[in-house]
Amino acid sequence: MSDSVSDTGPAPCFIIPSRFEGATLSTLAEDIAAGCPEGWPPSLVLDFKRLNFIQPAGVIFLSNLIWWLHRHGTSVQLINTKRNAEALRYLDDSRFFEQHCRKKLFRHDRHFSEASSFHVPRGQRMASGSRLPP
Template sequence: MTIQVFLPSQFTAPEIFPVIRDSFGTFSEIPTEVDFEFSNLRFVRPSGIVFLSNVARYLHRSGCRVTFSGMRRETNCIRFLDDSKFFEQHIGQAICEGSSPRSTTQPLREVRHEQSHNWLRSTLIPWLSISSQVPEHDLYNVQTCISEIFNNINDHSSQDVGSIFAQWYPNERRVIISVADFGQGIPNAVRTVEGELSDPLAITRAFDNEFSSKSTPRNRGVGLFDLKQNVVGRFGGRVTVHSLGGAVEFRNVDGSVNTSTYNVNGYCPGTLIDIELSTDRIEITNGERESFTWI
């Protein structure tokens, strides 16, 4: 069975979800060959890059032949994807002459749990510090929050690997970091201990204080709740989570964390987390950093 998947013009994960659902359902059957067609592409966001990358990798690892077509090399979108190392990751080489990572991005990368903490400390955080001019020691909480996402992937994904891509928007002094995995999904993990919650409510429960779906939880009180409280509560940012058929957005409203739940239009295998924050909201200190208690 061969499938051609025409990607939408808006290359964001929510725009790709219905295309994935219509093409693959819930991935109960894997086609022998899939061609992703890019000719409609007009706009790219980090969430689209990591989500499609994970889908393509999953299909390939499941024995499917994955190809890409319709890439118009003269367009800004394809050049951006190429500079982000999307095609190098999936076909082994860049497709545009002179392609190279941009200073405003941390290129697409697949990171295993055992590599994640060192990579965050040695690569992502120094890049973000240089881009934002926020000292590395004041980005410690950001590093801790993203580390917890990889802990969550390790706990709940059979692949034990996540894709990550980050983009810095200098005129807005804003960064978006997208992380995606192809695991069982947050709702399924939560339902192992909470019963039959809907997908959006299960995602919300995963971000409650001291919640864990593990029988002997590690880092109780430091997990996804800390991601929400730091990025949204302290830094005034936004965290958006898509998993299976549900989605939750945590946003700062008048100094408090506001939660919005909704159903996904389409299907999101695994979990996709978007972290968006303004680095102007991060307090610059003299180097002393807050300590966490690990139980």
């Protein structure tokens, strides 16, 4: 079942705040809801260009947000992930990118992945063998 609306325009883009903690978690959710007044689009973009700090609750929130959007028929693209920011390393260490994009952003030698953006597949198997929600 899909709650998304048909749309041929560009995917709406939402910037993750520089400090993703506390009140900024709900601010991002409010921005996404306000940016999609006609219903959930077929796809949207989460932009990491400003992210410099994230708390564990932010990792969980982003993960749950992506799964929730998938359940409502919206695919998610993550952009500007190829930056040397501790917050991105923290997300990578917490297996966020591996869970949602099926690959780590950084290798063990701490070099960047060649990808500057990821498309988060819906309904595909994660590295752990469990399925992403449809």
